Amino acid sequence: MNISIDWAVLLPTLIPALGAVLVLLVDAIVPRRRTPHFGIAVVTLGAALAATVPAVLQGFDRPLRSLCLPEGGCFYVVDEVGAGLQAAAIASALVIVVMAAPVRTQKSLSAIQLSAMLAATAGAVGVIAARDLAAWLVLLELATLPTIFLVALRARRTAIDGALNLLVTSLLSFAVTAMGVAMWFAATGEATFDADVVLAAVEVPETRRVLAASLMLILAGVGFKLSLAPFHLWTPEAYAGASAPMTAFLATVSKVAALGALLVVARPLVLVGGATLVAVGVLAALSMTVGNVMALRADDTLRFMGWSTIAQGGWVILPLLTASSRAVHAAAAYLLVYLVATLAVFIALICIAHQQGRDAMVSFEGLRGLGRRQPWTGAVLGLGLLMLAGLPPAIGGLLGKVYALQPVADQRHWVMLVIAAVNVMLGVAAYLRWVWQIFSSVRDETPARELRAHPLHQAMLAIALPVLVLVNLMPQWLFVLLD
Incomplete structure (x- = not known):
């Protein structure tokens, strides 16, 4: 079998994977040296991000392809939405690597940490474009399994508990997803996510039922990774136990991988319709409601x-309950808004943790009056939270919610619109509770002695605030990644 390979299209996936191996090789030659490890990771991710530029600039009707068969089918396809998600995953990983550089870890573990982050990023980028069942499943797990170590890296009891929760959930989700993939093959007779084979299977009642069951299982398996209710129980434990940079990695890069994997099967979801679309709506409603209430x-x-991640996951998949051609674009657009806001929140939190310690960062009470003591940090944190809430002046967050609701409104899913409206109010109440703490007055007006923030974190804060302002003033600059 002759397969044509366009290596340039594969570079965004291959470069982080090679970087993961290179970090380990350098550590074997020059052990216990954190600086070379972080240098390799930054250069690798920067090169991978640059490699996504041709795909981002491609035309709407000209997806980039690789691993193609002579008869025309391809196992690796990057369309305009996939290109934007690939760039977002790599950019998020790059920000988190820079964010984690000043955070103390054992020198003997830094190489493994960065290698795991690069490997997970490679999986996240690859699964977005994978079109064959085997590669899709392997890359999805590659994006997940290294995060178990990243959660446990903090080596505290809460971290171990969170890592065990994530491990058990990952094994269960893999089993469910693998069963769904097997049923997909049984229904279609093909090992690819191809719309033509889905159409053929849908026409036969017996295979249509098997295909619907397959999609339900795949949706449940990916739902674990996207932190959708009721598959969400691992998320608060893992977030609370991991270090702040690794929590940021879970909240951003891992979610891009999960949505990218889900979008690969989004078109078959539309073709099968019926109960599968209802299941998406139920998951979206449950996730938004449970996340906001908790x-x-x-x-x-x-x-x-x-x-918050659980609630936002509901908003991300909300457009997919429609048969609209804009549903995939709307889901990806909302995810981009979520990524920018979440990264901003974690940049501010990590800066606080480096100055005052982890306890001050995790406590709402410890953040009281932050906007008065550190206006720049408070502004970044507050604006990031307002984006997640979708409240002005964070116009980008508001527009993201409009994008997510538009396909639902066009299809006149009134029940879901009412549920979404209720959850907008719940979300506003949840996020404003934190924003109020940040900008409220401190009972003890005596200023607490605080260490100076690390210069790298100060630089990230200095960049984050104008980026947030720009994204909220002109959010179309963010969505151009998907056009």
């Missing part, structure tokens, strides 16, 4: 971000 009760910032 976020109202959270008193730990990292657990709050865990519940």
Whole structure:
């Protein structure tokens, strides 16, 4: 079998994977040297991000292809939405690597940490474009399994508990997803996610039922990784136990991988329709409601971000319950808004943790008056939270919610619109509770002595605020990644 390979199209996946191996090789030659490890990771991710530029600039009707068969089918396809998600995953990983550089870890573990992050990023980028069942399943797990070590890296009891929860969930989700993939092959007779084979299977009642069951299992398996309710229980524990940079990695890169994997099967979801679309709507409604209600009760910032991720996951998949051609674009657009806001929140939290310690960062009470003591940090944190809430002046967050609701409104799913409206109000209440803490007055006006933030974190804060302002003033600059 002759397969044509366009290596340039594969570079965004291959470069982080090679970087993961290179980090380990350098550590074997020059052990216990953190600086070379971080240097390799930054250069690798920068090169991978540059490699996504041709795909981002491609025309709407000209997806980039690789691993193609002589008869025309391809196993690796990057369309305009996939290109934007690939760039977003790599950019998020790059920000988190820079964010994690000043954070203390054992020198003997830094190489493994960065290798795991690069490997997970390679999986996240690859699964977005994979079109054959085997590669899709392997890359999805590659994006997940290294995160178990990243959660456990902090080596505290809460971290071990979170890692065990994530491990058990990952094994269960893999089993469910693998069963769905097997049933897909049984229904279609093909080992690819191809719309033509789906159409052929849908025409036969027996295979249509098997295909519907397959999609339900795949949706459940990916739902674990996207932190959708009721598959969400691992998320608050893992977020609370991991270090702040690794929590940021879970909340961003891992979610891009999960949505990218889900979008590969989104078109078959539309073709099969019926119960599968209803299941998407139920998951979206449950996730938004459970996440927002539990976020109202959270008193730990990292657990709050865990519940926030669950609620935001509901918004991400909300457009997919429609048969609209814009559903995939709307889901990806909302995810981009979520990524920018979440990264901003974690940049501010990590800066606080480096100055005052982890306890000050995880406590809502410890953040009281932050906007008065550190206006720049408070502004970044507050604007990021307002984006997640979708409240002005964070116009980007508001527009993201409009994007997510538009396909649902066009299809006149009134029940889902009412549920979404209720959850907008719940989300506003949850996020404003934190924003109020940041900008409220401190009972003890005596200024607490704080260490100076690390210069790298100060630089990231200095970049984050104008980026947030720009994204909210001109959000179309963010969405151009998907056009």
